[in-house]
Amino acid sequence: MNPYAGLDAFDFVRQAPSPGISAYVEHFWVVTWTDLREPYEQRIISHPTVNMTITRDFHRIAGVIKGGFSYTMRGSGRVLGTRFRPGGFRPFLDGSVSRLSGRFVEVGEMFGAAGAALVGRVLAEPDSQAAVALVETFLQGLGPSEDPQAEEAAALVAMVEDDMSVTRVDELAARSGRSVRSLQRLFRDYVGVGPKWVIRRFRLHEAAERIHQGLDLATLAAELGYTDQAHLTRDFTAAVGMPPAAYARLSGHVAR
Numbered sequence: 336m337n338p339y340a341g342l343d344a345f346d347f348v349r350q351a352p353s354p355g356i357s358a359y360v361e362h363f364w365v366v367t368w369t370d371l372r373e374p375y376e377q378r379i380i381s382h383p384t385v386n387m388t389i390t391r392d393f394h395r396i397a398g399v400i401k402g403g404f405s406y407t408m409r410g411s412g413r414v415l416g417t418r419f420r421p422g423g424f425r426p427f428l429d430g431s432v433s434r435l436s437g438r439f440v441e442v443g444e445m446f447g448a449a450g451a452a453l454v455g456r457v458l459a460e461p462d463s464q465a466a467v468a469l470v471e472t473f474l475q476g477l478g479p480s481e482d483p484q485a486e487e488a489a490a491l492v493a494m495v496e497d498d499m500s501v502t503r504v505d506e507l508a509a510r511s512g513r514s515v516r517s518l519q520r521l522f523r524d525y526v527g528v529g530p531k532w533v534i535r536r537f538r539l540h541e542a543a544e545r546i547h548q549g550l551d552l553a554t555l556a557a558e559l560g561y562t563d564q565a566h567l568t569r570d571f572t573a574a575v576g577m578p579p580a581a582y583a584r585l586s587g588h589v590a591r
Contacts, residue, residue, distance in 0.1 A: 345375070345408060350464070356471050358481050359423040363470065364416040365463045368408050378405040380540065380574055383492055383526050383533045385424035385435060387417040387442065387470075394442045394454040396424075398435025399527040402574065415457055415466050417474075422488035422525035426479035432527035449473070487511075488525035491518075495530075496537045502560025504530045539574050542567065546583050 345368040352360040361384065368375070381400040388395060391412060406414075425432055443451035453473045460466040491511055495501050501510075507530055508518045522530045538559040545555050556567040572578045 345377075348463070350467055353471055355475050358486075359419055359426060359474065359479055360471075361418045361420045361423065363467045364418060365467070366414040366416070367412070367463070369411045371408055371410060374407050374409045376405050376407045378576065380543065381536075382418075382540075383421055383528055383536060385419045385432065385527065387419075388414055389416075389442065389454055389457045389470075390414040391458060393439075394458075395439045396435065396442060396445050398432070398438045398440075401437055401528070401532065413463065415463065415470070417470055420485075420489045421492035422482070422485035425485050425525050426482055427474070427477060431524040433523045436527040446477075482525075484521060485525055488521055491521075491530075492526060492533060495534050499538070499541060499559065501534060502538065504534065507534065535570060536574070539571055542571055542579070543575065543582065546579050549583075552579055 345366050348365045348367075350363040350365070351357070352362065381397075381404070383399050385399070386397045388397060422432075424435075428434070441450075442454050446453070450473075453469065456469050457466045460469060491507065494510065495507065501507055504515055504518065508515045511518055513521065519529050522528065522533065526533065538561075542555055542559060546552075552564045552567060556562075556564045559567065561567040561570075568578055571582070575582060
C-alpha cells in the first residue's frame, strides 16, 4: 500500500518467467529483508491474480483477496512469490478459479506431496534465482495446456488496467464482443472475480497513485467514473483500510 516507505525496509525484485511458462506466469517476485530492528508491516491491495508465496512463515496459494491484507516482517527473511497471469492459474486447477477467491490454500494441499517437497527445496535454497528456477521446473512438470479462454481473460484484464476510460461492465462487454452475462462467467471461471470488481480494483490502484501525486479527490472521482467523491472515499477506505485523506498524509500530501 505504501511501497515508497517499504523500500527502506526491504528489497523487492521481479524476474520474468522463461518462455516455457510465460503463458501462465506474469512474473516471479522476491522480497528480502535483513536485520530489521523493529517489525515492519506491509499492507497490500491485491490485484485480480492468483499468487503462490513461499516463505518460512507460510507456503500457500492465494486466490484473489477482495479486501486488503498485510504481512509483518521480522528479523531477516525472504518471500518468493509467483504471480500468475489473470486466467493463468486455471490450467493448474480442476475447476473455476472462483473456488480460490478470498482463500489461502497450502501448496501441499493444492499439489500434494510434490508441492510439499517443492516448498522444502525452495526454503533450503539460499540463492533466489536458483529458487525461482525450482518453481519454474515444478510448474512446467505439471504439464499445463494453453487455453484460448485464459488468453482472452488476460487480454481483457489488461485492457481494464491500461484504459482508464473503461469504468462499466457493459462497456467492457461491448469491447469484448460478449454479452454481460457471458463476460461475467468468463471472469468468474478464469480470473476468480467478476468484471465489476476488476474494474473497481484497478481504478482504486490508480486512485492510490494519483492521491500520492496530490490530485484532489473531486477531480479524481470524476476521472475514474465514480458518481461522486463520497463514493470513491467509501470504496477506497474499504479496500485500503483508511480514507484517502489519511493515505495522502503518508505521502506528505493533503487530499482535498
